[in-house]
Amino acid sequence: MSSDVDISLTVNGERVARRVEARRHLIDFLRLDLGLMGSHTGCEHGVCGACTVRVDGRIVRGCLVLAASLDGGTVETIEGVSDSGEIRDLQEAFVARNACQCGYCTPAMLLTAADLLSSNPQPTRAEIREHLSGNYCRCTGYHAIVDAVETVAKQRGGRAGS
Amino acid sequence: MKAPQFAYVRAASLAEVFSVWAAAGPEAKLLAGGQTLLATLAFRLSDPGTLVDISRVPELKGIAQVGDAVRVGALTTHAELGAHELIRRHVPLLAQAVPLIAHPAIRNRGTIGGSLAYADPAAELPACCVALEASIMARTAAGERRIPAAQFFTGLYTTALAPNELIAAIEFPLAKAGERSVVLELARRSGDYAMAGVVAKAKLAGSTLVDPSVVFFGVGDRPVSAERATAAVAGKIATPETIAAAQAALDADLDPPADLHGSPQMKRHLARVLLARALRRIAGTEEARAA
8 A cells, every 4th residue: 555656647738647645636647746736726625626526527626536547547637628729719708708817717717617518508697606606706706707607508590690 | 735645545345345344453444535534634623534435335325216115326426416317206305416516626525325324414315214204224244124204313413333334325205195294494694503403394285284394403413303393283284373283392302502603592492483483384374385
């Protein structure tokens, strides 16, 4: 038994292998070991949602996942989905609606919003608020964020319907 | 804060779990979804020395119908539970409860076995298990035993599990024809632990409530069966008078401690409100109103 663990996983499409401390959570792994600073450390106990990333295609709290447990897994961060263009419309809407504000919660908000729209392409405002309810914005500018997500849902719906 | 140092072992099978766990000593803990454990480690409320990662143990996974029950593997995540066809058809109360548990990112990782083993008195799934008369299938290296949910929760964060015994699965009886169930809670923010919550089920014979069961959460040190309130509605129609009688009887069922959310008096009030809403929902006299 060891407090160091060898892991090999895919991060934003690239294979990485590292030795990590067992207690290293995924966000420290991404930020400190891989230099991917887009995922933010907030409360570090699962409340604020600022550390939201994707593991094996599903959003998770990065601070509540041990890097050691992800051997063989797939991680996607805001850097990955930005480079791929997957959420470009959401990012543009966040800028247009001034939904970024201080920017600290933004990467996690975007990933959570993308998660909602993938399972529920035409959410109501109440459904948007519900899905984002685990992501805290301490600027408390939730209205602009909901506006941005709603805008993209309508845009995407319009495109699909045309 | 950062978690304390610990050793980590990923077990590939149940046999390996038990051998590693026993060797690691009494402080060692099992890591399933980690949605509670990693937070307690970050607070340094826990210093387990060794974590045994059981999240890839195949024997603890899967949902299947076994006779007149649905057997849910302990590693089933909340998201999987809420979406599963067998659950939606045969144990619909659980599908109702899942959206109340934390947030999507946590539901993708947190497990039913973890929730029950942690036994938070404000959590939804323990109360659902009691109301549904589920069985906790507990496993040691020596074999499996069946613990009725009503006997599983023995106090605050405390269960009937013995040292080096884990939850392998939970068996839920199939919902009977005509059975209706509801879970309601009051929380300050969506996804927070409930200030108070209720799980209720009954069969509806015409308008009469048959075999009702009412279990509260967030108002005691474990799920609380409201025996007197239940007796007050059994075999009755959920008229305003019946509901008022059940609310009056409820006071003797509960002894809520004060907590961060409020006083015992406030919890009693919330419980009375929830009881009335739940009974009306089951009786079909409050179909559309949101809790």
